[in-house]
Amino acid sequence: MSQTTEQVQNYIQQRYKAGFYTDIESDRVPAGLNEDIIAMISAKKNEPEWLLEWRLKAFHQWQKMIGPNWAHLNLPAIDFQKIHYYAAPKQENRPKSLDEVDPKLLETFDKLGVPLHERERLAGVAVDAVFDSVSVGTTFQKELKEAGVIFCSFSEAVQEYPDLVREYLGSVVPHTDNYFAALNSAVFTDGSFVYIPKDTRCPMELSTYFRINARDTGQFERTLIVAEPGSHVSYLEGCTAPMRDENQLHAAVVELVAKERAHIKYSTVQNWYPGDENGKGGIYNFVTKRGDCREDDARITWTQVETGSAITWKYPSCILRGDRSSGEFYSVALTRNYQQADTGTKMIHLGKNTTSKIIAKGISAGHSNNSYRGLVRMAKRAENARNYTQCDSLLIGKQCGAHTFPYIESFNPSAKVEHEATTSRIGEDQLFYCRSRGLDEEDAVALIVDGFCKEVFKELPMEFAVEAKALLEISLEGAVG
């Protein structure tokens, strides 16, 4: 490799460190979407009859639906028949433990900074590693089991805990919910399942790392977290994909169920491949995430740092059903080059004295478009419900856009909704001030952006806050000027 090519390579690697591809033989179903394909996926996963029926119901529903057209996004048509809906690394037998997993896969996750080997694991964080359509393995399962906590891949849960899965699957996001949720319900492959028993505080952070590797595939994972009364869990997800010129589809569904006094904290660091500087390639990220504060005093906290994907369409939401239940949404969404993001939340207040808080920070650079879209609904019986929303947009450069679309629907006169919004540009005077103190331009931008995002970063578990900060810094390299 010549000196220059190498330099360019290094440079690109630095920009998107996770952009490599793992050369591994994969077992795929043929491209296309029909009942046979769905039956094939279901058979591969040895699923019970009811689940296949559920998938097919969703598929029939999906066929009658049209994609969302209301978002502030330029959505290209997606040819759903060209996608392979299942791709898994080839293996003779399903590995029974992490020791039996293909070393190539372990190496991939090593490279991504998510070591799965016993000796190198992150202390205090249990990881479920999902590679294309299947879970490669889950760490610390034994330790968690001792605490009564179930943390495993979705496929394993279907086999081991079918009653739990059947009871809760689709109970928060029905298979008819929306176009992409219906698609996911028909073809979902893997994801994580978490069950925290009554009055149990999960002894460690739980985390799922999603990796798309194969070409012409999509990732359609499903995550289900159930927190019984008085329990507590903090769950994190991270995601990356190789750099490719073609777009790839990611359509996930996440369902959270929080019972009486339970607290679920769900954090995301989303770093899917965003496409190149001309907007070529990248992941289409269409995700439905919803939490149900099903009983009194339940609490759900969503924290997301969204830096990747060519298009992001997601609105992690809370249904505040129980009295005094509370929902929080903390978000940093960064777009650059030609990335588009339309993201926000929905807070549906049903119970009395329910509270919600929304802190959304949008950062736009380059030619990107970044929208906050949020709904706060105070239902008729939501006596004394409270919401506070703060949306701040930061613009870097002159060709990007920031938009705020707040929807407020209040059917109860005692409910209170507060909304604050600001838009600012990284000031030339702020930059000059920092530089005159000795910080170079990139460090100055990173510092200003870090300050802008502080309220959200402080909601992330420590090591992930550090990672999120570093990710923003890398994403912002060369964004000014």
Place this chain on the structure above:
Amino acid sequence: MLKITNLHASIDGKEILKGLNLEIGAGELHAIMGPNGSGKSTLGHVLAGRDGYEVTEGSIEFEGKDLEGMEPEERATAGLFLAFQYPVEIPGVNNAYFLRSALNAQRKARGEEEVDSMNFLKTVRETLGQLKMDDSLLKRAVNEGFSGGEKKRNEIVQMAVLQPKLAVLDETDSGLDIDALKLVAEGINRLRDPNRSFMVITHYQRLLEHITPDRVHVLSDGRIVETGGKELAHRLEAEGYAHLATEAAEA
């Protein structure tokens, strides 16, 4: 230390500095006075290397080195400090973190070792004490929600920590009550050193009561039109700048 020769500078094509000459020796403190719009703040920004301030003619030498083409951060690293007339707010970035990042960025660029947080905090706390500022300031965001006086004193704190060779103070005295003014003056005096120079831009001679300038210059319409000792400041305070226009017209 600083040698400015025939400096012409413009903003958006409009010439503000029109042939300015000025020399400041090591250890000296010079005051720059002059009416509004004479180019005082422009001079400060040109020295610090702000984008949009274009030097069209002449030169600035700092310790024998031409500043032309040097970025603001390179000038800072070389030992130049500008105390802002209007210090800028940076929401969410705490003061201690900001200052330590700045100090370490400079030290790193100079090939020196970074300062650890213990030693850093010790120095800053001392400085804060001297300026009668509360420790809690360290945890607050840079200049956010600071009173006018706090912002100005915070600039002096930064100067004391960064230990520049040349400090340009742009109207650091304006908007200060008499007690704050004394504290700022003391802050400057503590830093006076045979190897450190000051350029103090001010409208009033009251600051000069507390810090003794070696020279006082009058800047008018982009040029130094008069230079004298401390007594010049007194005279300007009594007579104003009106006569400058007349003298300039007569000359």
